Amino acid sequence: MSDLYHTPLHALHEECGAKFVPFAGYAMPVQFPLGVKREHEHTRQRCGLFDVSHMGQILIRGENPALMLEQLVTADIVGLKPGAQRYALFTSNDGGIHDDLMVVNGGDHLYLVVNAACKDADIALLRSGIGTAVDIDVLDDRALLALQGPEAHRVMEALCPEASQLTFMQHRRVNVEDMELWVSRSGYTGEDGFEISVPAHQAERLARLLLEDKDVEPIGLGARDSLRLEAGLCLYGHDIAKDTTPVEAGLGWAIGKARRQGEEREGGFPGADVILTQLSNQDQLRQRVGLIGEGRAPIREGALLYSESGHEIGVVTSGTFGPSVGQPVAMGYVDREYVSLGTVLHAEVRGKRLPLTVSKMPFITPHYYRG
Amino acid sequence: MSNIPKTLRYTDSHEWIQDNGDGTVTIGITDHAQEALGDVVFVELPEVGRDIETGEEFGVIESVKAASDLYAPVSGEVIETNETLEETPESVNESPYDDAWLIKVRVADATDLEALLDAEAYAHLIEAEED
Numbered sequence: 001m002s003d004l005y006h007t008p009l010h011a012l013h014e015e016c017g018a019k020f021v022p023f024a025g026y027a028m029p030v031q032f033p034l035g036v037k038r039e040h041e042h043t044r045q046r047c048g049l050f051d052v053s054h055m056g057q058i059l060i061r062g063e064n065p066a067l068m069l070e071q072l073v074t075a076d077i078v079g080l081k082p083g084a085q086r087y088a089l090f091t092s093n094d095g096g097i098h099d100d101l102m103v104v105n106g107g108d109h110l111y112l113v114v115n116a117a118c119k120d121a122d123i124a125l126l127r128s129g130i131g132t133a134v135d136i137d138v139l140d141d142r143a144l145l146a147l148q149g150p151e152a153h154r155v156m157e158a159l160c161p162e163a164s165q166l167t168f169m170q171h172r173r174v175n176v177e178d179m180e181l182w183v184s185r186s187g188y189t190g191e192d193g194f195e196i197s198v199p200a201h202q203a204e205r206l207a208r209l210l211l212e213d214k215d216v217e218p219i220g221l222g223a224r225d226s227l228r229l230e231a232g233l234c235l236y237g238h239d240i241a242k243d244t245t246p247v248e249a250g251l252g253w254a255i256g257k258a259r260r261q262g263e264e265r266e267g268g269f270p271g272a273d274v275i276l277t278q279l280s281n282q283d284q285l286r287q288r289v290g291l292i293g294e295g296r297a298p299i300r301e302g303a304l305l306y307s308e309s310g311h312e313i314g315v316v317t318s319g320t321f322g323p324s325v326g327q328p329v330a331m332g333y334v335d336r337e338y339v340s341l342g343t344v345l346h347a348e349v350r351g352k353r354l355p356l357t358v359s360k361m362p363f364i365t366p367h368y369y370r371g
Numbered sequence: 372m373s374n375i376p377k378t379l380r381y382t383d384s385h386e387w388i389q390d391n392g393d394g395t396v397t398i399g400i401t402d403h404a405q406e407a408l409g410d411v412v413f414v415e416l417p418e419v420g421r422d423i424e425t426g427e428e429f430g431v432i433e434s435v436k437a438a439s440d441l442y443a444p445v446s447g448e449v450i451e452t453n454e455t456l457e458e459t460p461e462s463v464n465e466s467p468y469d470d471a472w473l474i475k476v477r478v479a480d481a482t483d484l485e486a487l488l489d490a491e492a493y494a495h496l497i498e499a500e501e502d
Contacts, residue, residue, distance in 0.1 A: 036409055037412075296460065298413060321433070
């Protein structure tokens with residue numbers, strides 16, 4: 001793993017007993033001594049601290065950056081209020097998803113958080129697409145931590161009362177000691193929590209401050225994946241990709257109202273013709289659905305899905321045994337006639353057909369703090 | 372350091388084998404294997420009565436991370452499987468040598484047992500893997 005990047009928390013992870021795996025070019029902790037299942041449960045019941053410093057952080061400044069960014073993403077960015085954060089999709093000309101991202105209106109700038117694996121491609125896309133009109137600043141000198149779970153509010157309140165007053169998808173800059181923190185009330189677990197951008201050289205100090213709390217445990221990528229899957233959240237490169245459209249992915253809500261057919265800023269993003277037609281006609285051939293299995297056997301990515309009459313009708317894109325659900329949970333794409341809740345399908349696992357039921361997502365009750 | 376009981380025999384695919392002295396063996400996975408797998412969430416075992424051959428896949432252990440095949444250390448007939456693992460697969464992590472035995476097999480050819488690793492050889496094997 002010697003040719004992998006390290007995050008600013010690498011030494012702390014080692015000290016905490018992390019097992020590392022290569023992920024998007026980084027050596028990332030997949031689990032700590034607590035183990036994936038207990039890390040998952042601890043995050044749902046108390047509070048988990050995640051290192052997500054591998055993700056890309058980008059600032060866009062200049063003349064009307066919101067209008068410029070709208071040339072590349074589906075969301076309503078012009079209508080995003082200062083201090084608010086919104087989920088958006090970079091799309092490609094054929095209507096596929098290039099990446100998913102978070103966008104914050106920071107007042108005189110936009111602040112973007114993008115996936116680690118897509119970071120370089122996203123930066124290239126921004127530079128070639130709108131780089132002559134606005135300044136694009138890649139923040140390699142900032143780390144990113146996520147504090148997630150029912151105790152996250154209490155822990156944040158002790159550290160920084162003003163940040164603890166944010167509600168879901170709000171963002172603000174605060175100072176703790178001499179650290180300038182950029183805090184969002186959001187995350188990737190389905191729980192209440194915060195995502196905290198911190199200067200790289202102060203990241204370890206912040207992490208240690210948070211870990212001092214008896215309820216905070218370090219959590220690896222293993223539990224991050226089962227937590228986000230139970231929360232019904234997509235993982236780029238698996239549940240959404242270049243060959244899935246936002247409508248097929250069930251992410252029509254990430255297309256801002258102002259960007260839809262007949263609205264004030266209709267289209268204007270790559271693939272808008274394909275995507276907006278699909279959105280209004282709902283004529284996509286397949287769609288992402290949630291699936292719950294019986295028994296205990298996890299149904300993994302790549303498992304083929306069959307109708308009750310034995311026709312191949314889809315494929316699983318993420319799957320695991322959901323520790324909080326207590327059943328196997330999965331997401332996959334199925335032909336449109338099989339998307340109704342309660343439809344029974346079968347997944348082929350090691351030559352056996354295991355039953356699955358098309359189910360509502362999220363699989364758990366989310367606990368986002370809306371005030 | 373993982374636990375490697377001296378009284379058991381081992382395979383290079385991390386199964387342990389206990390000779391019950393009556394022509395049968397009990398088979399499980401080692402402490403080292405359970406630790407490498409991480410939290411076990413599902414164990415798939417063969418039907419009682421099935422004949423298995425040395426080296427053949429006889430089941431699967433799924434952890435939160437991945438699925439891992441189980442390989443038969445000896446040839447013979449499966450005479451019992453550990454049904455408690457259906458409800459408590461996590462006992463593979465907690466008690467790999469006792470509560471979480473996997474299957475019992477009536478051995479077809481006792482000389483199969485001689486080909487298995489002893490505790491010392493297995494300890495060397497996992498040391499070499501870790502290097």
